Amino acid sequence: MKKKVIFLADCQSFYASVEKAAHPQYANKPLAVAGDPKRRSGIVLAACPIAKSFGVSTAESLREAFAKCPELVAIQPRMQEYVNVSLQITSILESYTNLVEPFSIDEQFLDVTASLHFFESPRDMALHIQKRILIQTGIYVRIGIGENKVLAKMACDNFAKKNADGIFELTKSNITEYLWPLTPDKMFGVGSKTLYHLHQIGLKTIGDVAKTSVADFKGKLQKYHGKKCDILAQVLWATANGIDYSPVTPDAFSLQKGIGRQTTLPIDYYKAKDIEVVLLELSSLVCQRSRYKGYMGTVVHVGIQGADFKNPTGFHRQKKLRQPSCLTSEVFETVKMLFHQYWNQLPVRKIFVSLSQFQTDDCLQLSFFENRERQLSLEKCVDSIKQKFGETSIFFASSLTRSGQAKFLAQKIGGHIK
Numbered sequence: 001m002k003k004k005v006i007f008l009a010d011c012q013s014f015y016a017s018v019e020k021a022a023h024p025q026y027a028n029k030p031l032a033v034a035g036d037p038k039r040r041s042g043i044v045l046a047a048c049p050i051a052k053s054f055g056v057s058t059a060e061s062l063r064e065a066f067a068k069c070p071e072l073v074a075i076q077p078r079m080q081e082y083v084n085v086s087l088q089i090t091s092i093l094e095s096y097t098n099l100v101e102p103f104s105i106d107e108q109f110l111d112v113t114a115s116l117h118f119f120e121s122p123r124d125m126a127l128h129i130q131k132r133i134l135i136q137t138g139i140y141v142r143i144g145i146g147e148n149k150v151l152a153k154m155a156c157d158n159f160a161k162k163n164a165d166g167i168f169e170l171t172k173s174n175i176t177e178y179l180w181p182l183t184p185d186k187m188f189g190v191g192s193k194t195l196y197h198l199h200q201i202g203l204k205t206i207g208d209v210a211k212t213s214v215a216d217f218k219g220k221l222q223k224y225h226g227k228k229c230d231i232l233a234q235v236l237w238a239t240a241n242g243i244d245y246s247p248v249t250p251d252a253f254s255l256q257k258g259i260g261r262q263t264t265l266p267i268d269y270y271k272a273k274d275i276e277v278v279l280l281e282l283s284s285l286v287c288q289r290s291r292y293k294g295y296m297g298t299v300v301h302v303g304i305q306g307a308d309f310k311n312p313t314g315f316h317r318q319k320k321l322r323q324p325s326c327l328t329s330e331v332f333e334t335v336k337m338l339f340h341q342y343w344n345q346l347p348v349r350k351i352f353v354s355l356s357q358f359q360t361d362d363c364l365q366l367s368f369f370e371n372r373e374r375q376l377s378l379e380k381c382v383d384s385i386k387q388k389f390g391e392t393s394i395f396f397a398s399s400l401t402r403s404g405q406a407k408f409l410a411q412k413i414g415g416h417i418k
Contacts, residue, residue: 005122006248007110008144008152009093009129010161011086014106015046018085019075021138030054030072034062037074045077085137092133096125099248109149111248126167145169150244153188154179172242179242180207187239194236200224210240259293260301260354261285263405268307268347272340274403275304275348279339281399281406282353283332287325288383290355291376296324297355300331302338307349314350315342324359327375331355 011017015033020026030051035042044065047056054069066072086105093100099111112125119125126143133141143166144156155170159178170178179186184206185195201220203209209217214237221229238244261282269275279302290297299320306313317338325331335353385394391410399406 002113004111004113004147005116006146006149006152007112007122007126007129008103008146008149008156009089009108009110009133009141010144010156011089011106012140012142012161012166013046013048013052014086014139015077015082016048016051017046017139018082019078020048022081023075026073030056030069032056032062032065032072032074033077034065034074035076037062037076085139088137089133089139089141092136093129096129098250100250101248103153109152109248122169123167127165130166140166142166146242147171148242148244149246149248150188150239151175151242154186154239157188158182158186170242175210175242176207180205180210180240182206184209184236184240187236189239190236197221197224198236206240209236212237257358258301258354258356259286259289259295259297260352261289261409262303262350262352263409264350265348265405268349269403270347271403272343274401275339275343275351276336277396277398277401277403278351278405279335279353280328280332280396281404281409282351283335284328284396285409286353286355287328287331287379288386290326290358291380291383294360295355295358296326296360297321297331298324298357298359299355300334300338301352301354301356302335302342303350303352304339304343304348305350305352306346313344313346314348315344316352317342320357326355326379327372328379329375 016031019033020031028050030048030053032044032047032051034044042062044056044058044060044062046058047065051065051069051072054072056065056069056072062074065074082105086102090100090102090108093108093110097110097112097115099114101109103109112122116122116125119128122145126145130141130143133139142156142160142163144152144154144160145168146152146155151170151172155168159168159170160166182205183195184190184198184203185192187206187209190198198204198209201224203212212220214234217237218228218230218233221233263278263282265278269278299318301316301318303316304314319334319338321330321334382394392407395406396404398404
């Protein structure tokens with residue numbers, strides 16, 4: 001059986017790279033994509049390598065970034081543009097293999113086993129992909145190469161990102177030399193909390209994890225935690241040994257687990273009627289997205305949170321619908337019911353609505369008492385108007401009240417300005 005060859009293509013400082021490609025005048029300047037540059041507020045979402053050399057890092061405040069680098073060029077995020085460029089890169093990768101699985105907006109797995117014979121080596125193929133993406137999009141990608149997805153991911157994160165040519169191959173035969181000396185947090189899926197637990201039971205390196213028998217590993221974790229950790233131990237041991245049987249799946253996200261929208265309100269909302277306006281807007285957006293995907297959901301989830309995130313108030317509750325739906329009126333009815341059942345009258349600052357447990361909408365359950373088919377037709381008509389003339393071309397009258405957030409929500413994608 002032919003040995004698999006998997007790539008992980010990771011875009012360097014993706015958002016910042018897209019902006020540099022769009023603004024060549026900033027090619028040799030430190031640049032960051034962040035909140036609101038005019039007000040010097042918000043956090044840094046991405047920083048180019050030049051900005052990072054000044055100590056600018058993601059997740060810090062823009063104010064802190066400017067203190068480190070006064071020459072910093074800050075650009076407001078354009079999420080729709082980043083999505084477009086990501087899809088363009090996907091298209092390029094799909095010309096090399098039909099097995100391309102997006103892992104995030106800036107990372108994609110490729111199974112190149114079947115097409116590798118067109119190139120002299122995996123490295124030669126990786127260089128070809130790297131140069132082509134750079135020429136066509138202006139984005140520099142680093143590529144990790146492995147026999148499976150876990151090895152490709154760890155090859156990229158730990159080595160390709162630090163190599164001069166941005167390419168590294170990690171195999172089961174060389175992990176003892178390269179991977180095992182590293183601390184366990186360099187393994188895929190291991191964060192600071194798990195690292196602490198591993199150190200507490202005497203496992204200081206990835207090699208320590210790999211060389212411990214699974215039975216001993218499970219026993220140590222159970223003794224430390226006081227409960228069974230069999231699955232965690234098995235996964236960590238397999239990762240440390242470069243074992244992963246999961247395939248590269250192009251349609252891994254073909255039927256999403258859930259579609260949700262949330263918003264943080266500009267001020268605390270105290271009145272139920274004001275909160276209901278936003279709940280209706282979010283329900284409409286969730287159902288619109290579901291119809292676009294061709295989905296009907298069966299479970300509605302509502303989340304409400306107060307302004308004090310250190311001492312959170314609110315609730316997260318869900319309820320199963322009587323029948324699968326993507327109709328705003330039906331989803332909102334359940335959303336409103338959950339809200340009134342669980343809201344404790346405390347001020348609200350953050351609201352979340354989602355729909356999950358999907359099935360395709362090729363079969364709609366009809367009713368003697370409600371013309372669901374007509375309702376769906378009307379909502380799809382509204383969708384087409386919004387698609388042609390913009391999200392705010394048609395909306396609920398309640399969105400014109402002071403509590404409405406429709407115009408604000410229309411400007412955002414993924415929580416950031418489009």
